[in-house]
Amino acid sequence: MAINPGQRINRYEKNYSSYRLIFVIIVSSILMYQDTQDGYSKTLRTYLSVFAYPITYVANLPKNTFQGLSLRLSERASIINENKKLKEENILLKSQLQEVYKLDAENKRLYELLGSYPDRQRNFLFADIIATSPSPDKRQITINKGSIDGVNIGDAIADPYGIIGHVIRDQVFSSEILLIADLEHAIPIEITSTGERAIAYGTGDMNRLEIRSLPPNSKAKKGNAVITSGLGGRYPEGFPVGEISRVERIEGENLLAIELSPFANLEVINEIWVIQTEVSGDE
Structure with missing residues (x-):
């Protein structure tokens, strides 16, 4: 194919020069040398x-x-x-x-009687409080667990410090809890140091329960720990309830006036669980 004369390169024209190539090579060499030195x-x-x-x-x-x-x-x-x-x-x-309280109480009993109790397995269902009773005369709360979660009427409720109440109404997605401080509440208890059993009644005061059935010759005294006795089957045995804060012997009375301070802070309840008890043996 013939080359158009206009397309031929004239090596002597300014647009092509070997001097440029030589200049680039020299500059590159200088830069490489200087880079190796400095x-x-x-x-x-x-x-x-x-x-x-x-x-x-x-x-x-x-x-x-x-x-x-x-x-x-x-x-x-x-x-x-x-x-x-x-x-x-x-x-x-x-x-x-909390089982420490139960063990301390059981050490004071006859061990041969333990075989007569059915073997029970307890499950703990964690729950949150979603409401409190608006009535000043009621000590009740509502939790976010109900019958759909396996909660039943009568299930005991506790917080990290002790028993706080039991379920009185199980709805589908929530449950109502009667606190131990309510005037209509009563809980079977046992004094760990003496083994004496009685009933602790709510007074309406969140910081005070009353024991009204111990005789004057009782050995109960201030500072004694109180746990659930398990009688009646509503509350499992051995869970802490509170501490005796006052013992008064009233002259002429047949029973002591005993006050009990709950271990749980019923006025500020945060984390709670439902105690679900299953019997694994034949009662």
């Missing part, structure tokens, strides 16, 4: 990186922001789940610690 290119890259950093930062900002947000959300969810798990473990450990 690290010129490293210094140059350092200065260029200063100007390039804002561009790189802005370019990666959306990606880094998204990753940081995702990480924070993931960490928050993880912390919430871990906190919830730790709370449940803490409550469970405290419930197991």
Whole structure:
């Protein structure tokens, strides 16, 4: 194919010169030599990186922001789940610690009688309080667990410190709880140090129960721990109820006037559980 004369390259014209190639080679050689001696290119890259950093930062900002947000959300969810798990473990450990009161009471009994009790397995259902009774004369609360969760009328309710009441009405998604401080409430109890059994009645005062059935010769005294006796079957045996705060012997009376302070703070109840008791043996 013939070359158009207009397309032929004239090596002597200004648009093509071997001097340019020679100049580039010389400059490159000088730069490479200087770089090996003084690290010129490293210094140059350092200065260029200063100007390039804002561009790189802005370019990666959306990606880094998204990753940081995702990480924070993931960490928050993880912390919430871990906190919830730790709370449940803490409550469970405290419930197991309450068995110390039961063991202390059982050590004072005849061990051969223990075989006559059926073997019971207790389950703990954690719940939150969603409402309190608006009536000043009622000491009741409502929890967010109901019959759909296996809650039944009569189930005992406790917090990390002791018994607080029992279920009086089981709805589908919630249940109403009668607190031990209510005027209509009575709970069978046992004084751990003496083994004496009685009934503790609510007074309407969140910080005070009354024991009205112990004779004047009772050995009960201030500071004695009181637990559930298990009589009647409503409250499981051995759970802490409170501590005797006052013992008064009234002259001419046949019974002592005894006041009991609940272990649980009934005015500020946060974490509670429903005690579900299952009998594994034949009663």
